[in-house]
Amino acid sequence: MQHYIRPSQPPEQLSNLTSSPFSPRFPSLSLIARTTMFFSKASCDPPFEEHYKSLLRNSIMQCSQAQVHEVVGECELPVIDLSGLRSSDEEKRHACVAAIAKASSEWGFFQVLSHGISTELLGEMRREQTKLFEMPFEKKVTSGLLNNSYRWGTPTAASLDQFSWSEAFHVPLEKILEEDGGNGEFNSHRVVMRKLAGAMSELARMLAGVLAENLGYPGDFFTENCSKRTCFLRLNRYPPCPFSPETYGLMPHTDSDFLTILHQDEVGGLQLRKDFKWVAVWPNPDALIVNIGDLFQAWSNDIYKSAEHKVMANGRVERYSIAYFLCPSYESTIGSYREPSLYKKFTFGEFRKQVQKDVEKTGHKVGLSRFLI
Numbered sequence: 001m002q003h004y005i006r007p008s009q010p011p012e013q014l015s016n017l018t019s020s021p022f023s024p025r026f027p028s029l030s031l032i033a034r035t036t037m038f039f040s041k042a043s044c045d046p047p048f049e050e051h052y053k054s055l056l057r058n059s060i061m062q063c064s065q066a067q068v069h070e071v072v073g074e075c076e077l078p079v080i081d082l083s084g085l086r087s088s089d090e091e092k093r094h095a096c097v098a099a100i101a102k103a104s105s106e107w108g109f110f111q112v113l114s115h116g117i118s119t120e121l122l123g124e125m126r127r128e129q130t131k132l133f134e135m136p137f138e139k140k141v142t143s144g145l146l147n148n149s150y151r152w153g154t155p156t157a158a159s160l161d162q163f164s165w166s167e168a169f170h171v172p173l174e175k176i177l178e179e180d181g182g183n184g185e186f187n188s189h190r191v192v193m194r195k196l197a198g199a200m201s202e203l204a205r206m207l208a209g210v211l212a213e214n215l216g217y218p219g220d221f222f223t224e225n226c227s228k229r230t231c232f233l234r235l236n237r238y239p240p241c242p243f244s245p246e247t248y249g250l251m252p253h254t255d256s257d258f259l260t261i262l263h264q265d266e267v268g269g270l271q272l273r274k275d276f277k278w279v280a281v282w283p284n285p286d287a288l289i290v291n292i293g294d295l296f297q298a299w300s301n302d303i304y305k306s307a308e309h310k311v312m313a314n315g316r317v318e319r320y321s322i323a324y325f326l327c328p329s330y331e332s333t334i335g336s337y338r339e340p341s342l343y344k345k346f347t348f349g350e351f352r353k354q355v356q357k358d359v360e361k362t363g364h365k366v367g368l369s370r371f372l373i
């Protein structure tokens, strides 16, 4: 049931510009089109260089000492075919549940095939996402698009290790599910987002249910507490970055949710921390990535792991990803499914507030350890 794959080609991030046009590693035409040749900044790009001038200048001098020693290993992230869950053969279903639970404990990450989200829908979303990010930077900032959810860089960054070379729409789904909440001009992306949110919600709640049942607990906790309205869809874009290859596209973090479903494009750059090493997650066009968030780690009393992950910026090409965050309402209380609990009970609202406070104060998310008993 659980098997490992390593793609035949490395992600574009690792291919090099000097390769021959006849070599299979030569970048595809679409990638060439997406390459901002030698750092001419597009009008859609956020003004990272102007805004974070001193931060970036210092970072080049220091060459980010903190990250130099880190090893990036090859990733053999579990790939799980979810058709096993729909099988009438009880043994097959059981093997699939066991594979999901094992990966969630050992990695906090896994990839899924036969996930039920069509390539067409993911492609539609990707086209809408591209249109959104191609708008002039000023418009993204000022137009209040998608409930004012546009973010770029890291406003609180005091050093390069707190800085993210990326932009995102971090969209509370409650807002886009409202029928007429939007500006007519942008309706097509709202329609696609609703469709994708529906499909992602089904998949996320099904996986959360499986993980809960594996611990002998009914899965309805997630159906009851995480409605379509309390979740988030995040559209990420990582523009090409002319600075040190050590620059983060997205700084190391754990996700503040129950679980995340991620669709990444073919560029690569996502890395997760396993056994004190950073390992790269190779893009697999047929798979979605699933990772356990802080709330599931607390709820499962550390049986499932919320693994730290990051995105490394790419010097030549832009990268896109879409993340669906399975979250409860802010009033929901998160407590361990069994006693004695490692963590104090907290509401999701308290957790988010504490994360924000820590990030504002120190530039870093402290996260779950704040709530240890």
Ligand SMILES: C=C1C[C@]23C[C@@]1(O)CC[C@H]2[C@@]12CC[C@H](O)[C@@](C)(C(=O)O1)[C@H]2[C@@H]3C(=O)O
Pocket (backbone or CB within 6 Å): 154, 170, 234, 251, 252, 253, 254, 255, 256, 257, 355, 356, 359, 363, 364, 365
């Ligand atoms: C500065 C930060 C905000 C963030 C946690 C972090 O320390 C690093 C990444 C951020 C991020 C990105 C994805 C999600 O939007 C988010 C909720 C998360 O879990 O990690 C945010 C965090 C946040 O805003 O709390």
Ligand SMILES: O=C(O)CCC(=O)C(=O)O
Pocket (backbone or CB within 6 Å): 234, 236, 250, 255, 262, 264, 270, 309, 310, 311, 320, 321, 322, 323
């Ligand atoms: O872009 C990626 O691959 C990861 C994004 C991510 O970690 C996030 O949005 O929380």
Ligand SMILES: [Fe+2]
Pocket (backbone or CB within 6 Å): 253, 254, 255, 309
């Ligand atoms: Fe994340």
